[in-house]
Amino acid sequence: MSDDEVEGFTYTPADHELCTLQPIPRIIVLRFSPPVEVRATDITTWPAWAMGLHRNDPASLRALYKQHFPAVKHSVLQNGGTDNDAQDMFQEAITVLWLKVKEGQFIPESDPGGFLFRVAKYKWLDVVRSAAHKHMKVVHDDRTSEVRADVPDDIEDRIVRLRGVYEKLDDKCRTVLDRFYYERKDLATIATEMGVEKESIRTIKYRCMMKLRAFRRTIAGEDNLGEL
Amino acid sequence: MNQNPIDRTRFEAIEAYVLGSMPMDERSAFESEMTKDSALRAEVELQRENTLAVELGAMERTLKAMRAEHAGLAEPGSAGWTNYLKYAAAIAIVLSAALWMLTRPSANERLFAEHYTADPGLPVPMSATGDPAFQDAMVAFKLGDLAEARGKWSTLLQAEPTNDTLRYYIASAALAMDDAAAAIPLFASVAADPTSGFRTKAQWYLFLAYVNAGDIAKAKGMPFDDDPTYGERVREIKAELR
Numbered sequence: 437m438s439d440d441e442v443e444g445f446t447y448t449p450a451d452h453e454l455c456t457l458q459p460i461p462r463i464i465v466l467r468f469s470p471p472v473e474v475r476a477t478d479i480t481t482w483p484a485w486a487m488g489l490h491r492n493d494p495a496s497l498r499a500l501y502k503q504h505f506p507a508v509k510h511s512v513l514q515n516g517g518t519d520n521d522a523q524d525m526f527q528e529a530i531t532v533l534w535l536k537v538k539e540g541q542f543i544p545e546s547d548p549g550g551f552l553f554r555v556a557k558y559k560w561l562d563v564v565r566s567a568a569h570k571h572m573k574v575v576h577d578d579r580t581s582e583v584r585a586d587v588p589d590d591i592e593d594r595i596v597r598l599r600g601v602y603e604k605l606d607d608k609c610r611t612v613l614d615r616f617y618y619e620r621k622d623l624a625t626i627a628t629e630m631g632v633e634k635e636s637i638r639t640i641k642y643r644c645m646m647k648l649r650a651f652r653r654t655i656a657g658e659d660n661l662g663e664l
Numbered sequence: 665m666n667q668n669p670i671d672r673t674r675f676e677a678i679e680a681y682v683l684g685s686m687p688m689d690e691r692s693a694f695e696s697e698m699t700k701d702s703a704l705r706a707e708v709e710l711q712r713e714n715t716l717a718v719e720l721g722a723m724e725r726t727l728k729a730m731r732a733e734h735a736g737l738a739e740p741g742s743a744g745w746t747n748y749l750k751y752a753a754a755i756a757i758v759l760s761a762a763l764w765m766l767t768r769p770s771a772n773e774r775l776f777a778e779h780y781t782a783d784p785g786l787p788v789p790m791s792a793t794g795d796p797a798f799q800d801a802m803v804a805f806k807l808g809d810l811a812e813a814r815g816k817w818s819t820l821l822q823a824e825p826t827n828d829t830l831r832y833y834i835a836s837a838a839l840a841m842d843d844a845a846a847a848i849p850l851f852a853s854v855a856a857d858p859t860s861g862f863r864t865k866a867q868w869y870l871f872l873a874y875v876n877a878g879d880i881a882k883a884k885g886m887p888f889d890d891d892p893t894y895g896e897r898v899r900e901i902k903a904e905l906r
Contacts, residue, residue: 519735
């Protein structure tokens with residue numbers, strides 16, 4: 437069995453070919469320049485898919501989905517899962533990939549298809565081995581530690597922690613903050629879309645971020661902020 | 665880290681630094697300040713984390729929206745289920761049509777819907793120290809959280825029962841929630857106050873509230889036909905009221 441194989445759960449070269457990301461025919465205008473730390477690594481040298489993820493470009497997400505989900509779905513279905521399971525695993529894998537790209541932990545030359553496949557596979561094996569699936573036949577996989585290396589515990593903990601922060605926001609804060617920080621729209625555009633004044637959006641953004649700040653301060657305490 | 669909220673200018677400077685949009689010369693000064701100020705470093709780190717949390721949350725919302733685009737095709741043997749859905753959809757359409765016939769809006773309700781546009785609200789100033797409770801409610805109002813806005817303003821009205829701004833906006837929220845009965849007395853009190861800056865708008869919304877409530881006599885009895893802003897629409901609506 438090759439390094440990319442687990443019995444009944446195989447990532448084949450054909451899968452890899454399916455996963456090749458095509459250039460994205462879309463011009464993206466950045467409102468923000470990249471964060472200071474990332475600028476040092478010069479993301480302009482990154483492949484299109486990585487730059488797209490870094491800029492929160494939905495077309496890049498959609499392209500990753502289109503190119504790489506079929507291989508994950510095929511494997512999950514082959515291993516007793518459903519389409520829903522495959523979607524869950526793939527979305528978890530995309531989230532890990534996104535965070536790694538955001539934090540400059542992902543080697544830009546790396547193949548996103550292989551990474552997504554491995555992470556989704558590892559996550560599905562975890563599900564299969566869970567109590568809910570104890571009656572299913574589990575194929576022995578002696579490569580678990582290698583697969584897990586793609587998803588160290590700290591990044592999973594970090595995702596859980598970040599989700600917890602976002603859950604603290606109410607809908608109106610999410611509406612404004614999503615558009616500003618994720619979609620990277622300027623205040624005037626958001627104001628026009630929401631039918632309010634630019635100054636109101638600026639105020640809402642500030643107040644929502646102060647709510648998050650207060651929440652983070654509460655859960656982190658003064659001494660261990662650096663661990664966040 | 666300071667326990668108090670940071671002011672907006674400071675917050676926006678940190679935000680610009682984290683997002684990489686701070687001009688180069690300012691960034692150098694900012695970084696120099698950070699080397700000496702551990703509290704500032706902590707604020708920067710916190711802002712970075714909060715921004716990332718928002719981005720992650722929004723990204724996952726986007727992913728969920730994409731999920732439907734990649735939902736699996738019907739499994740073999742599901743044709744019967746598909747047929748069942750077709751029949752169910754057909755029955756639902758028939759029932760919906762019947763329900764619509766029974767509950768369709770009256771001519772006056774349609775007239776109200778045609779002419780009613782909710783008050784856009786007041787600009788929300790930045791300072792949270794001026795009247796934060798009122799402004800919080802205004803933010804909710806502008807974002808469509810009408811019940812929240814109405815509740816917060818109603819609390820404030822108990823302390824200031826003669827405040828025409830509060831009465832006007834509580835009524836506006838009530839009317840936007842289709843509660844004309846609650847809106848009418850509040851609009852009426854503002855409309856009758858010659859010193860109120862909201863008087864003309866209150867008269868217009870009072871007129872519309874009467875239309876919405878089906879109180880045609882009171883709507884037609886409002887001497888508002890010659891108002892330079894609303895008169896033409898008032899005359900048009902009155903002509904159609906029945």
